[in-house]
Amino acid sequence: MRKSANKKAKSTIFIIFGGTGDLTKRKIMPALYNLFLDGWLPEKFAIIGTSSTKMNDVKYKGELLASVNEFSRKGKSKKEEWSEFASNIFHQAADITDASTFKPFGDYIEKFKKEWEEETPSVVYYCAVAPHFFCTIAHNILIAKLDNSPETARIVIEKPFGTDLESAKALNAKLLTLFQENQIYRIDHYLGKEVVQNIMAFRFANSIMEPLWNRNHIEHVQISVTEQIGIGTRGKYFEQAGILRDMIQNHLLQLLCIIAMEPPVNFDADEVRNRKVDILKAMRKIVPSEIDSMSARGQYGSGWIEGKEVIGYREEENVEPHSNTETFAALKLYVDNWRWQGVPFYLRTGKRLFKSASQITIQFKEVPHNIFHCEEGNTPKKNRLVISIQPDMAIQFQLQSKSPGLEMNLNSMNMIFDYSGVAKSETPEAYETLLLDIISGDQTLFMRADQVEEAWELIMPVLNFWENSKTADFPNYPADSWGPENAEALIARDGYHWFNLPEKSK
Structure with a gap:
């Protein structure tokens, strides 16, 4: 059985533009499912995937299940757990360049607001699309009069953030006319690594x-x-x-x-x-x-x-x-x-x-002064701190010590903090950390x-x-x-x- 849902997290509606894309299937959906299994998603949540292709919810969920089974760090999903998670997933066809097709998203938001009447949910607009669509989506959210409240609405964009200084400034300027800085989550998955x-x-x-x-x-x-x-x-x-x-x-x-x-x-x-x-x-x-x-x-x-x-x-x-x-x-x-x-x-x-x-x-x-013999192999080597991010996750301090024996011979030794040896639970994927921060409204790891x-x-x-x-x-x-x-x-x-x-x- 999965852990209890995170009761501290605010009810959240995810609208994923590019809902059938590679990023959604390989990273976003497995991360959301893992958060669900570990009890980090709020009790009340909804995921609305959007693409240009018309598709019923059953077919969409089937495609996502295949991706989760392939890419989740937890392996193949269990039928009951997936069924409970998938009951919160919906598909809505839309043209991201046409604001008139965004109206059903507003209907979904209003529907869940009424069903979750005890609180106003957060709405996350995740742009899992090519960068040149970021501003188009942001603009059409406003034209369609979707939730854009600084207290509840957030927009997520993936790198690259521009192709040079001029384009980055233009992208930021445009986004900041549509959303406030505290609503914009520029995601760099490297910063989510443990x-x-x-x-x-x-x-x-x-x-x-x-x-x-x-x-x-x-x-x-x-x-x-x-x-x-x-x-x-x-x-x-x-x-x-x-x-x-x-x-x-x-x-x-x-x-x-x-x-x-x-x-x-x-x-x-x-x-x-x-x-x-x-x-x-x-x-x-x-x-x-x-x-x-x-x-x-x-x-x-x-x-x-x-x-x-x-x-x-x-x-x-x-x-x-x-x-x-x-x-x-x-x-x-x-x-x-x-x-x-x-x-x-x-x-x-x-x-x-x-x-x-x-x-x-x-x-x-x-060392400022070497008191040991200068024979080869007996000169103190410089200390070194090595932080390994991948393939191994570890932090090691390389120090000098005396080798066992009657002579004063020096040898390098490592003091290692190894995640694989001390972690009591599975290390979360970077997207799990970042998605949880988006749900919580924490921008520390976002640019x-x-x-x-x-x-x-x-x-x-x-x-x-x-x-x-x-x-x-x-x-x-x-x-x-x-x-x-x-x-x-x-x-x-x-x-x-x-x-x-x-x-x-x-």
């Missing part, structure tokens, strides 16, 4: 961390998100985006903000987001003359991954044969404030790399308009430079490598090297 959230707890709930968390003790920081996969069927999108837009502008910069931010006064959403914006504003501007020394780009060629031959980026479907789009990007960034002055932050991400992994590595400085714009402003010089200057050496790294040589040179110039996961066993 380990990402735990970074703030790790930093701000442990008094021993604060004295170490500054330029006096930290030498440099690396943030890497590497992927074995290529672009798959996303060629048309990726040709317009590139990895700099797709990953660094949002995911990696948000991770940097969490690592570098000052302690907030409290855990209020705007207080936390204010501290993140402070970091983005403190980022050293990248000037065109320094782009070559502050960045590296690459594009994957053909190769072999896990015994299978894979094609190069330019041979992928819907990719130009002479494409200049980068599938790998690395940046060296600085935060110009008292805490971080002079500490480099290295960001790296790419496709078709040696291993899929997301990790943050904080490298501490050497604010000024955050989005500051992030775009930071990378625009690199973006413009790369788009206006062709590179003659693409493709410049083979599949199953750690990326192009210029990425190694970027960090090697400062005397460092990238921290890669251990190689695969042969």
Whole structure:
């Protein structure tokens, strides 16, 4: 049996635009079902999926059941539990470009308001559609006179939030004429990951961390998100985006903000987001003359991954044969404030790399004076804090200790907090965390308009430079490598090297 429903959560109506799409089936609906099973959904809720195709509720529920059985972390659903959950699901055909087809949504809202007469429900408009429809949907919600009250109505949009600074500003300006900022939930699934959230707890709930968390003790920081996969069927999108837009502008910069931010006064959403914006504003501007020394780009060629031959980026479907789009990007960034002055932050991400992994590595400085023998293997190595987001979820401190024996020989040891070993319950998926926050009206993990714009402003010089200057050496790294040589040179110039996961066993 499922747990009791969350009686503290306000009754909620979800209207999902793109209700038959891939995002809904793979992420949104499994997440809502898992929240239901774990007792986090309110006692009274309704889910209205919309698409351009006319479909009865039974057929729609059948399609969603197949998706939940395939993609839910809990596995195949039980008949009674699914039946109870599905009794709250409805399908309504609509043309998202035609406000007149939105009228049935208003009828649904009024119907549930009457049925749930003890309180006014929250209404969540989830835009699980292509970004160019966000403003159209928001505008048609107003034309159709659907619930737009700041107290009850929320609109959710997925990344990308614009394609550059100008388009991001235009998107924010338009949305803010239709909804208030506290109603807009810009969702970035990376911020919902359990380990990402735990970074703030790790930093701000442990008094021993604060004295170490500054330029006096930290030498440099690396943030890497590497992927074995290529672009798959996303060629048309990726040709317009590139990895700099797709990953660094949002995911990696948000991770940097969490690592570098000052302690907030409290855990209020705007207080936390204010501290993140402070970091983005403190980022050293990248000037065109320094782009070559502050960045590296690459594009994957053909190769072999896990015994299978894979094609190069330019041979992928819907990719130009002479494409200049980068599938790998690395940046060296600085935060110009008292805490971080002079500490480099290295960001790296790419496709078709040696291993899929997301990790943050904080490298501490050497001991000020080495009292041990300087023989090879007996010199103290630098301490390192490694935060693994995927594939493993763990936080480990790499320290030095004496090896057993009669001589004073040093050896590295790891103090590890491993989620797989200590978690008493299943770790929720990122979308479960974020959807629950939307239901609760908590915007802490969602990007604010000024955050989005500051992030775009930071990378625009690199973006413009790369788009206006062709590179003659693409493709410049083979599949199953750690990326192009210029990425190694970027960090090697400062005397460092990238921290890669251990190689695969042969």
